[in-house]
Structures are given as C-alpha cells and as structure tokens.
Amino acid sequence: MRARTLFEKVWDAHVVRPETADSPAVLYVDLHLVHEVTSPQAFEVLRERGLRVRRPDKTVATMDHSIPTTPGGGRFAIADPQAAAQLRRLEENCSEFGIELHALGSEGQGIVHVIGPEMGLTQPGRTIVCGDSHTSTHGAFGALAFGVGTSEVAHVLATQSVLQRRPRTFEIRVDGQLRPGVTAKDLILAVIARIGVGGGAGHVLEYTGSAVRALSMEQRMTVCNMSIEAGARAGMIAPDDTTFEYLAKTPRAPKGAAWDRALTAWRALPSDAGAPYDAAVRIDASELEPMITYGTNPGMALPVGARVPDPAAVSDAAARASLEKALRYMDLRPGQPLIGQKVDVVFIGSCTNSRIEDLRGAASVLRGRKVAKGVRTLVVPGSRRVKQAAEAEGLDRVFTDAGAEWREPGCSMCIAMNGDQLEPGQYAVSTSNRNFEGRQGKGGRTFLASPLTAAAAAVAGRIADPRELAR
Amino acid sequence: MEPIRRIVSRTVVLPQRDVDTDQIIPARYLKTTQRAGLGAALFADWRYDPDGRPRPDFPLNQPQAAGAQVLVAGANFGCGSSREHAPWALHDFGFRAVVSSSIADIFRSNALKNGLIPVVLDPAAHERLLSSPGAQVTIDLETRTLVAGGLTAPFPLDPFARHCLMNGVDELGFLLSQSGEIAAWEEAACER
Numbered sequence: 252m253r254a255r256t257l258f259e260k261v262w263d264a265h266v267v268r269p270e271t272a273d274s275p276a277v278l279y280v281d282l283h284l285v286h287e288v289t290s291p292q293a294f295e296v297l298r299e300r301g302l303r304v305r306r307p308d309k310t311v312a313t314m315d316h317s318i319p320t321t322p323g324g325g326r327f328a329i330a331d332p333q334a335a336a337q338l339r340r341l342e343e344n345c346s347e348f349g350i351e352l353h354a355l356g357s358e359g360q361g362i363v364h365v366i367g368p369e370m371g372l373t374q375p376g377r378t379i380v381c382g383d384s385h386t387s388t389h390g391a392f393g394a395l396a397f398g399v400g401t402s403e404v405a406h407v408l409a410t411q412s413v414l415q416r417r418p419r420t421f422e423i424r425v426d427g428q429l430r431p432g433v434t435a436k437d438l439i440l441a442v443i444a445r446i447g448v449g450g451g452a453g454h455v456l457e458y459t460g461s462a463v464r465a466l467s468m469e470q471r472m473t474v475c476n477m478s479i480e481a482g483a484r485a486g487m488i489a490p491d492d493t494t495f496e497y498l499a500k501t502p503r504a505p506k507g508a509a510w511d512r513a514l515t516a517w518r519a520l521p522s523d524a525g526a527p528y529d530a531a532v533r534i535d536a537s538e539l540e541p542m543i544t545y546g547t548n549p550g551m552a553l554p555v556g557a558r559v560p561d562p563a564a565v566s567d568a569a570a571r572a573s574l575e576k577a578l579r580y581m582d583l584r585p586g587q588p589l590i591g592q593k594v595d596v597v598f599i600g601s602c603t604n605s606r607i608e609d610l611r612g613a614a615s616v617l618r619g620r621k622v623a624k625g626v627r628t629l630v631v632p633g634s635r636r637v638k639q640a641a642e643a644e645g646l647d648r649v650f651t652d653a654g655a656e657w658r659e660p661g662c663s664m665c666i667a668m669n670g671d672q673l674e675p676g677q678y679a680v681s682t683s684n685r686n687f688e689g690r691q692g693k694g695g696r697t698f699l700a701s702p703l704t705a706a707a708a709a710v711a712g713r714i715a716d717p718r719e720l721a722r
Numbered sequence: 723m724e725p726i727r728r729i730v731s732r733t734v735v736l737p738q739r740d741v742d743t744d745q746i747i748p749a750r751y752l753k754t755t756q757r758a759g760l761g762a763a764l765f766a767d768w769r770y771d772p773d774g775r776p777r778p779d780f781p782l783n784q785p786q787a788a789g790a791q792v793l794v795a796g797a798n799f800g801c802g803s804s805r806e807h808a809p810w811a812l813h814d815f816g817f818r819a820v821v822s823s824s825i826a827d828i829f830r831s832n833a834l835k836n837g838l839i840p841v842v843l844d845p846a847a848h849e850r851l852l853s854s855p856g857a858q859v860t861i862d863l864e865t866r867t868l869v870a871g872g873l874t875a876p877f878p879l880d881p882f883a884r885h886c887l888m889n890g891v892d893e894l895g896f897l898l899s900q901s902g903e904i905a906a907w908e909e910a911a912c913e914r
Contacts, residue, residue: 398804569796667750
C-alpha cells in the first residue's frame, strides 16, 4: 500500500463522501467542543430550522472565554450583563439540546482545550472541531483537530459533519536536544518566526523528529496549540508511548479490552516511512534560545537576548511597513535590546501555557522570590483540575508568597473579554498565543514568551533571560 | 442568503498585511448572542479615537469610502481567531468582497458562508489595486474575474462555494441531504 502520513490516515478514516471537483468532502466529526462565545448563533440556526443536535453524546460544552477569574468569585463576580446573558444562553442551549456542560464553578470546568485532553476525550485518530482557532491543540495526541466558524458549529451540531477540501501536509522536523531554559513555547515561537504567520496556510503541520518525541504531552499541546499562528488549520504529532501513558490515566479513555483494541489502532497511526509531505522544514533544537516577541503578530519573535530589528534593513516594502507600524504601536526603538524593557503586567495562563507543568515551570522561578514592585502578575490555571493539582503541590502558595495573584480558571487576559485586561500603553509579558494590537486590552502591548521567561520578567520587572534565574 | 452574481463598486484600500480578526472586530464585541448589527464595531480600534470619534485618516472614514462594497487589503488578510463575527461585521458594514493576495483559511471559509466573496489575486494585480484606492471594479462570479480599468484578473473560487453564492443556497442544506450517508458511516464505524 502507498505510504501515508498521519494526517492522511486520520482524514481517510473520516471521509463520509469523498471530495469531487464540484463538492468538498463530507468529513465526520468524532468530538465537537462548544463554548459560550461562538455557539449562540449556531443554536439559533437549529431553532430557526427546527433541527435537533444529531449527536449530543459527541458534544461537550464548557464556559471559558467571558467568565470572571476573580479569586473565589464564582458567578456572583460576573459584573458584565452581556457576558452573564451569554453564559445563561449556553446553559439554556445545553439543557434544551441535551449537551454535557461543564458550567462555571463545576468540577470539570476550564478552558476548552485544557479539559478535553484532561478528561481523555482527546484521543489519537479522532477528528475534533470547536468554534475556536486553538482547537489545533488537540493534534498533540495524533488527532486531526481544527477551528471552525459559527456556521460550521451549526453544521456539526446538526449533522456531526463538516465540508472540507483536503489540506496539504507540511513536515516540521525538529531534531537535537533543547538546551536548559528552552521550552516547547520557545520551539513553536521559533517555528512561526521561521515559516511566517501565513507560512502554514492551506496546510496541516506535522511535527516530527527527536526533539518532538522527547516532549511531554503538555509540551506537545503547547506546540500544536500555536500551529494556527503560522496560518495552519491544524498541527499534529504522532501518538507514541508518551501519549498512551498520559491517556491511560484519564477518566474517559477506553478501559480493559476496549483499551487494548484502541492501542492497536493508535499504534498504526504514525506516518509510514517514506510518506511524502507537500512541504518541509528542518530545525535544530540545540540551536534554539528562549524566544520573545517584539511586534504585533506571533511571527515577530527573536531570541530574548536580541535587539529590536531596524525597519531600514528590511528590503520588502510591505514587510517594512508592517514592522514600522508594529514598532510604533509597541513604542520600541530599532536596535534597542529586548532585555531590560520595562513591563507592567505578567500573565501566566491561556490554552497555550496554563497546565500543571507550565505552572511548575513558573513556580520554579518564583519560589522564594518576589514579584518586582509595581508589576501585576496573574497566574490563571487552565482548569479546575489544574487548579486543584497545583494547590495540592503548594504552587498557589509559591505564587501568592511571591506577590502574584492566584486566580480561578478561564481564558482571562489572553482574550481580555472578562475584565482581566491591560490598560492602554501597558506592557505585558504573556504566556498566551497572540500579541495582536489590543488583544489583551485596548492599547495594551504584549510580549509573548514561555512561563519561565514570563516568571523571570515578573521578578525583574523587566524582560530578562530566564536562564539567569534558573536554579 | 441573497444570490450574488456580480459586484460593481469602488474599492476601499487597507494596505497593511496580516490584518488579524482581532482588528476586524475586537473581542469585547463578541459578547453578543446575535449576528446582526456588528458593522458599527468593524475595525473599532482603528476607526475611532479613544473618545469614540471617527479618525479622519482611517480609510473607512473617508468620504469616498461611503457605499463601497469592495475592501482591498494587504496579504494574509483575516489571520488569527476563527470568530465569524469578522465577516458578519464586514458584511453588515456593507462589504460584499475582500480582495487580497492571500486570505487566511478560516476567515475565507467563514466569509463564503456569509455572502462575502474572498477574492485572491496574483501579486501583480493585487499591487495595482492596492495603489489605486477608489478604483471602480467589477467582480464577476460567473467568469471568476475581477475587472478594473485595463486590468482583468482571474481569481480561484471553489465550484461548490460559487454555486452556493450564485444561487443563494447555504451549505447546511447540502449537508442535511447527506444524512443517509452519514448514518451509514456511523453504523460502519460502530462495527469497526
């Protein structure tokens, strides 16, 4: 048989009706994740047309984007009537259509891309969609997972299927060993800087190579999460023993004989030797440094020790204009070292970096140290379970002793819909995924970095090299 | 959906590349449960000053932009978040087509479902439109061409999406017509 990639195997197994010149493929969806912001108008479509949800048993909802993360707050902390109405609408929709909902305050609540994996719903070989571009996160398990718009949320609710043209494949091969202080976040920021914010368009990325195999599941999720920031719909990593060990501990993974059957199927998923990709790049992990962004898209990233680039040195006119606009917004000077740049806020959280290993990383820097005077530091766990695990290890005390805020789970300052936001002009070092203008609050300025680099900035009050604070 | 066969309009030009959907409509406007009325928030942080007054130098605020249905933007338009509020806001404002040399995947898919035509041109044709704001253009879905002055530029458009746009039908109807095949697939999957 023809050698196939991981992506092709998962795609082929879910084609209900193959694509033709005249129509896209009908692709079956194994798991549909739903949240409050991109679903109300989709449920409205069902009502207008008198449709039901085809497979409520394959649909799981949570509240994450617009909920407060005020410590001990719960639903009484929802000051915004519009957000409150949106959350109520999700409850009504889930109750009317029979969908499992992890509501605010419930045990399983958290960021949609954190709870899917921790429950064991995210499994190798599955197709997973959600009305959220960071659905690419779930590809860390060898699932084909991509974000869709609200019209497609309605399509999936009504038919458990989406219409898709088959994307091309792009191998990102990373060999070698990451050096101390260099994390999965630095790896993916380096990938995006290399291929560009549109470099993955039309493709599904597959991360391969010894450096990728060496990553934990949480680190793999960080990598796949930001595939969309390179313009790719999805990122995937072949399942292996690391994947299976993680899954075996999750409540909803198959058990007993079903586990054995699943394992046999999962072991057949990795790309066959010699399977061709439509595009490829190679990266040497041992050459990577801690990365940080300086501009207004995630591709504008450099090693933390670098200087702000000079637009005058950029030959392409559109790229030069884009860099000039970014530096104006960020109020940074060409040639200025990034290290030493003052910061006002540090945000540790988001679907990119809010899992227990991320919090352990940040805590390793903050333990026994203090957040610099005048710097507001928010630590926002990705889910209630992450929060409980962190508290069981005493990480909450490490953060609060250092002077950081230990908050309730949610998307928080990554998207700044819930009141957690920057003031105009403020600088933040953030472990989230987007440094777009105003993303963390109107007029706010974002430097994206790893949890280690973010924690180092909290201590220094300035951008700092996390390796200098390592212990 | 209204059938669309042809758009004849002047252009508005937003030359910067990598315009993300957070700029098209900032997240604070996503707390709505409706799809109507988002045009007022289109490009809110670029269009208005901190006091909420229109910035006169922003292309959409200039008098010649009034009534324009075609937005010409820099490369990689619509990157970032999957929010369908972005095409909803553009359509509600009055746009019926977005022209660029590349358009981000999820945005393009969302636009097609809302009567907003993503027109991807070759870089030379794109460059000509970027450098002539206010140009009169005709976008024809039948021939899949954009015509402006002496320029005739073809653009790709998926035949299925084109059929839906030209006949005012939506994709959900097609998917619902596949229920039998979907059920058969589910049954076969149970046995695997």
